[in-house]
Amino acid sequence: xxxxxxxxxxRGKFHSSALVLLVPLPFVPGQFGGNTVFDPPEIERTxxxxxxxxxxxxxxxxxxxxxxxxxxxxYAVHVTAxxxxxxxxxxxxxxxPRSIRTLGALAEGNPYEREAEVVIPPTLSGAExxxxxxxxxxxxxxxxALPLDQLLGGR
Amino acid sequence: xxxxxxxxxxxxxxxxxxxxxxxAFLFFVCLTGTVAVVSSEIMWLADPALRASADGAPLPVSxxxxxxxxxxxxxxxASVSWSGAHMAVGVGLFLPDGTMxxxxxxxxxxxxRGMSGNSxxxxxxxxLHGWLLTYPTxxxxxxxLAVPMVGSLVTGLVVYKRxxxxxxxxxxxxxxxxxxxxxxxxxxxxxxxxxxxxxxAVTSLWFLVYVxxxxxxxxxxxxxxxxxxxRDALPVTRTxxxxxxxxxxxxxxxxxxxxxxxxxxxxxxxxxxxxxIGSSGQAPLLPDYVRINPHTAAVMDVTGGLEGASxxxxxxxxxxxxxxxxxxGLPVKLxxxxxxILLTGMVFSGMVIWMKRTARAMREGRHG
Numbered sequence: 001x002x003x004x005x006x007x008x009x010x011r012g013k014f015h016s017s018a019l020v021l022l023v024p025l026p027f028v029p030g031q032f033g034g035n036t037v038f039d040p041p042e043i044e045r046t047x048x049x050x051x052x053x054x055x056x057x058x059x060x061x062x063x064x065x066x067x068x069x070x071x072x073x074x075y076a077v078h079v080t081a082x083x084x085x086x087x088x089x090x091x092x093x094x095x096x097p098r099s100i101r102t103l104g105a106l107a108e109g110n111p112y113e114r115e116a117e118v119v120i121p122p123t124l125s126g127a128e129x130x131x132x133x134x135x136x137x138x139x140x141x142x143x144x145a146l147p148l149d150q151l152l153g154g155r
Numbered sequence: 156x157x158x159x160x161x162x163x164x165x166x167x168x169x170x171x172x173x174x175x176x177x178x179a180f181l182f183f184v185c186l187t188g189t190v191a192v193v194s195s196e197i198m199w200l201a202d203p204a205l206r207a208s209a210d211g212a213p214l215p216v217s218x219x220x221x222x223x224x225x226x227x228x229x230x231x232x233a234s235v236s237w238s239g240a241h242m243a244v245g246v247g248l249f250l251p252d253g254t255m256x257x258x259x260x261x262x263x264x265x266x267x268r269g270m271s272g273n274s275x276x277x278x279x280x281x282x283l284h285g286w287l288l289t290y291p292t293x294x295x296x297x298x299x300l301a302v303p304m305v306g307s308l309v310t311g312l313v314v315y316k317r318x319x320x321x322x323x324x325x326x327x328x329x330x331x332x333x334x335x336x337x338x339x340x341x342x343x344x345x346x347x348x349x350x351x352x353x354x355x356a357v358t359s360l361w362f363l364v365y366v367x368x369x370x371x372x373x374x375x376x377x378x379x380x381x382x383x384x385x386r387d388a389l390p391v392t393r394t395x396x397x398x399x400x401x402x403x404x405x406x407x408x409x410x411x412x413x414x415x416x417x418x419x420x421x422x423x424x425x426x427x428x429x430x431x432i433g434s435s436g437q438a439p440l441l442p443d444y445v446r447i448n449p450h451t452a453a454v455m456d457v458t459g460g461l462e463g464a465s466x467x468x469x470x471x472x473x474x475x476x477x478x479x480x481x482x483x484g485l486p487v488k489l490x491x492x493x494x495x496i497l498l499t500g501m502v503f504s505g506m507v508i509w510m511k512r513t514a515r516a517m518r519e520g521r522h523g
Contacts, residue, residue, distance in 0.1 A: 014506075
């Protein structure tokens with residue numbers, strides 16, 4: 001048996017880089033819009049800001065570090081079909097925005113599922129809040145907040 | 156053994172060993188890359204839905220977008236891409252469930268010919284070739300192959316004495332055994348592919364360096380601040396104002412004369428302009444980017460082409476175009492495909508030669 005394995009290795013070792021071709025396999029479902037086996041489970045919370053009720057979804061995994069040193073976390077904001085056309089923009093920020101110039105990360109992309117990359121402060125006390133601002137096309141702002149703890153993930 | 160002989164033997168050893176341990180992976184990357192060059196054309200061949208109908212006056216883009224949105228309940232157009240007169244226009248759609256789809260619309264009749272899901276064959280084969288479907292791990296694995304490729308080219312040119320003679324006196328010995336035949340084919344393909352291997356190796360090396368610098372947080376510079384619409388400039392309405400895509404496109408075409416349209420990207424947020432990408436006749440390697448206010452159709456910014464782009468942007472654009480062969484229409488793509496096949500074949504023939512030589516050496520070693 002050992003001899004056979006040795007001969008197999010001897011003959012096959014120079015073809016072993018073909019094993020790299022196994023790497024893409026677990027990611028094939030992701031390419032077609034599904035989840036890959038490495039995707040963390042999702043956590044989600046429903047928030048109501050004025051007339052709008054949205055679902056905020058994120059992976060259950062801590063913030064990632066950008067090359068610049070910032071800690072960031074990705075959020076998806078799901079909007080119901082009826083609301084998509086009256087919402088001008090959605091912003092997410094850790095901490096209450098002080099003015100409309102500091103609303104935070106703009107959620108972009110699919111109007112039904114907008115994605116935002118939010119800066120997470122380097123140190124957290126545990127009392128921080130995630131603030132959501134919905135700006136409607138009529139120029140009004142609607143806000144909601146919930147403890148960041150509930151949507152931080154990774155614990 | 157003289158110094159010269161042992162040195163050339165060392166070069167030869169390097170040439171033999173550089174790609175051999177990774178040959179199967181390299182073969183796969185060369186093969187998928189070759190397919191990726193003509194992936195649009197393969198889709199066109201495989202799926203009649205993607206073919207444009209007979210000649211006629213093309214419909215305005217707004218009609219194509221309307222047809223695509225009507226074909227997918229709740230769908231909102233995200234982009235329009237043109238791949239040449241023979242191909243149906245692809246309208247990217249955002250769907251209410253958060254996914255994307257592409258509607259293939261006949262530019263003449265406005266009929267939706269077909270619908271593909273999140274990923275087309277083209278995007279799949281590009282992702283498989285470029286990053287094994289997993290970024291950045293796969294990206295590094297693939298681009299690292301540039302190192303053995305550059306090495307194989309350089310050592311190959313040193314080992315193959317007076318290789319330029321092969322241009323005038325090509326020689327393939329078909330009947331002197333397989334090893335000799337594969338060796339001759341390897342050398343012949345190599346000599347004719349010197350320029351192509353150099354292009355692919357250097358551009359791949361660039362892809363490695365580029366992402367390495369990004370990951371190390373070294374800004375490459377040259378990035379302009381984004382062009383955005385001011386909040387004060389947005390219309391105040393009850394629902395999102397409709398975008399007059401025809402007026403937007405007309406403004407873009409007027410801003411860059413002789414532009415061949417490639418792509419129109421609709422705003423991903425209320426503050427984004429519409430982006431129109433096209434190539435003008437003078438600089439096919441360098442696309443023009445025109446940003447237009449979706450509500451007024453005023454041109455906000457024109458970059459690209461020969462002027463405007465910074466050194467690093469220019470390098471990035473040129474490197475990508477050279478790597479993919481996507482800068483001169485179908486003829487260039489076909490040249491890239493042919494040489495891609497040759498390169499894939501060289502990886503394979505290199506392995507065959509190595510195995511046959513090793514097999515012989517082992518036999519002789521055992522008996523002698």
